Amino acid sequence: MRELKIISGRANPALSKKICDFLNIRLGRVSLEDFPDGEIGCKIDEDIRGRDVFIIQPTCPPVNKNLMELMIMIDSCMRASAARITAVLPYYGYARQDRKDEGRVPITAKLVANLITRAGANRALTMDMHAAQIQGFFDVPVDHLYAAPALNKYFADMNIPSDELAIVSPDEGSIKRALGHAKRLGGNIAVVDKRRTSATVTRQANIIEGPIDGRIALMFDDMISTAGSICGAAEMVKRAGAREIYVAATHGVLSGPAPKRLMDAPIKEVVLTDTIPLDDDRHIDKIRTISVAPILGEAIKRIHQDESISAIFLSDS
Numbered sequence: 001m002r003e004l005k006i007i008s009g010r011a012n013p014a015l016s017k018k019i020c021d022f023l024n025i026r027l028g029r030v031s032l033e034d035f036p037d038g039e040i041g042c043k044i045d046e047d048i049r050g051r052d053v054f055i056i057q058p059t060c061p062p063v064n065k066n067l068m069e070l071m072i073m074i075d076s077c078m079r080a081s082a083a084r085i086t087a088v089l090p091y092y093g094y095a096r097q098d099r100k101d102e103g104r105v106p107i108t109a110k111l112v113a114n115l116i117t118r119a120g121a122n123r124a125l126t127m128d129m130h131a132a133q134i135q136g137f138f139d140v141p142v143d144h145l146y147a148a149p150a151l152n153k154y155f156a157d158m159n160i161p162s163d164e165l166a167i168v169s170p171d172e173g174s175i176k177r178a179l180g181h182a183k184r185l186g187g188n189i190a191v192v193d194k195r196r197t198s199a200t201v202t203r204q205a206n207i208i209e210g211p212i213d214g215r216i217a218l219m220f221d222d223m224i225s226t227a228g229s230i231c232g233a234a235e236m237v238k239r240a241g242a243r244e245i246y247v248a249a250t251h252g253v254l255s256g257p258a259p260k261r262l263m264d265a266p267i268k269e270v271v272l273t274d275t276i277p278l279d280d281d282r283h284i285d286k287i288r289t290i291s292v293a294p295i296l297g298e299a300i301k302r303i304h305q306d307e308s309i310s311a312i313f314l315s316d317s
Helices: 013-023 063-079 106-117 132-135 149-156 173-184 227-240 258-264 292-302 310-316
Strands: 004-008 030-034 040-044 054-058 084-088 123-127 142-145 163-170 188-196 204-210 216-224 244-252 269-273 287-290
Touching: 004 013, 004 292, 013 054, 013 292, 030 163, 054 063, 054 292, 063 084, 063 106, 106 132, 106 244, 123 216, 132 142, 132 216, 142 149, 142 292, 149 173, 149 244, 149 269, 149 292, 149 310, 173 188, 173 204, 173 216, 188 227, 188 269, 204 227, 216 227, 227 244, 244 310
Parallel strands: 004 054, 054 084, 084 123, 123 142, 163 188, 163 216, 216 244, 244 269, 269 287
Antiparallel strands: 030 040, 188 204
């Protein structure tokens, strides 16, 4: 591991520290500052010439600042003659703008991939992208990780009997994810029929499959942003007779009214990972945070040693 170097931006330094603790290495030194006019300054404070450098920086809110900081750090490492630069993006911002769903709109997820690549990244490491096909937007290798093993372990440790469990997909697009969790945890599958009326407004129409009545319902999603969809789904599941409702997501964006909506919803617990840091304004008593540092750390080690990444998830299949 001597030639491995991990440095962190300011988006999620706590996660970077946990990853380094998992790997038993020291976090690389880098100086980052904001100039009075808003520009970002960066200096790598140690030798990285010929090193395998991993830059950990989720592009979470403030998205544009964190994205720009990532590109500046990549450029710094490239000009310091790093042998290989991997952009580690536990959360990939702009992922929901992945297609033209109407005329005269951009495909910003592709633009961001171009920016990161042109800045000098040789590969990317991400987790639970909103759309898996975004991997194809990059012109460099992409390793796409999943938080499912960590989330599955959390609920498996609760020892809920399979005949008392319902795995609920909050919309049709999450059915494959729900099936994967059901394969590991047991229980039957139910799907909430969600109808989107605008970019920010959705309506839950009915529940497909079941049964839910008297069961403990687990709902999995890739992210919770404004929480409108997940809370609407929880209301429907509660009306269908669920005994308890747990919600789990990889990325806790929790923007705008999300914390209040989650508090008011009939949800017993919200389980999030630490891909995005939660400040005090967005943290509520219902939230439990679990770390994906071991998954990211193991992936970094395997990439550095040119070993298989998919092997990480074989035991959870």
